[in-house]
Amino acid sequence: MPHFPMKVEIKGVHNHTVNTAAALRYRDVSESVVEKFRDLYCTGYSPAAAYQLHQYDLLEQHGAEYLRISGDRHFCPDKAWCYRLYYEIFNESYGTTELIFEEVRQRVEKLNSDLLSSVPTNEEKFLAVSQISGNFITVVCTPLMKRVHRLIKHSAELVFVDAGGNMDIRAYGTMYPYWLKVELLMQANFYGK
Numbered sequence: 001m002p003h004f005p006m007k008v009e010i011k012g013v014h015n016h017t018v019n020t021a022a023a024l025r026y027r028d029v030s031e032s033v034v035e036k037f038r039d040l041y042c043t044g045y046s047p048a049a050a051y052q053l054h055q056y057d058l059l060e061q062h063g064a065e066y067l068r069i070s071g072d073r074h075f076c077p078d079k080a081w082c083y084r085l086y087y088e089i090f091n092e093s094y095g096t097t098e099l100i101f102e103e104v105r106q107r108v109e110k111l112n113s114d115l116l117s118s119v120p121t122n123e124e125k126f127l128a129v130s131q132i133s134g135n136f137i138t139v140v141c142t143p144l145m146k147r148v149h150r151l152i153k154h155s156a157e158l159v160f161v162d163a164g165g166n167m168d169i170r171a172y173g174t175m176y177p178y179w180l181k182v183e184l185l186m187q188a189n190f191y192g193k
Contacts, residue, residue: 029081031115033074037082041089047082101131108138 017023031056040050058076059066068074108129115126122147128139148155 021068021071024074025078027072027074029077030074034075034085036091037077038083041086047079047086050086051077051082053077101129101136104136105129136165 026050036054037050040053041047045053055076057071058069062069069101073081112125126141130137
């Protein structure tokens with residue numbers, strides 16, 4: 001007689017339906033789909049754009065069967081999965097945003113020290129970096145800007161913000177998930193803006 005006598009009986013009863021299309025949305029994503037999304041992300045696609053392209057490819061490939069295929073997570077993952085994979089790859093390639101911010105901060109400090117050694121100033125910084133709500137903010141103040149601030153007292157009262165939309169770019173070809181927004185703050189001075 002064995003040490004732990006028992007009888008195993010498998011009935012195959014589930015607490016959810018298994019013979020319906022709804023059960024297909026819980027399947028694992030296939031390796032070929034994972035590889036396709038990895039390639040799309042590495043060429044610069046965002047999660048939403050990669051998801052849209054994949055759905056379009058499925059529609060072209062399967063035609064009338066698209067509705068059945070698109071409900072099967074094995075072939076068509078959900079958007080949440082796309083975003084999770086994207087940030088998993090990003091963190092593997094670049095580290096967390098905290099590590100990126102620390103590297104940017106160190107580079108800004110080095111640039112400030114290089115500029116301060118080459119330009120006679122009163123130890124004011126030319127560059128500053130901060131992180132607010134997960135967004136990086138880098139500020140550049142040129143010597144002309146500093147001179148205007150010192151010599152024209154009313155320059156601190158009115159500031160123009162030039163947020164030219166055509167200057168907002170995304171670093172395509174990389175896994176960097178942030179848009180680079182360029183906004184220029186200007187004051188009126190004798191030379192124009």
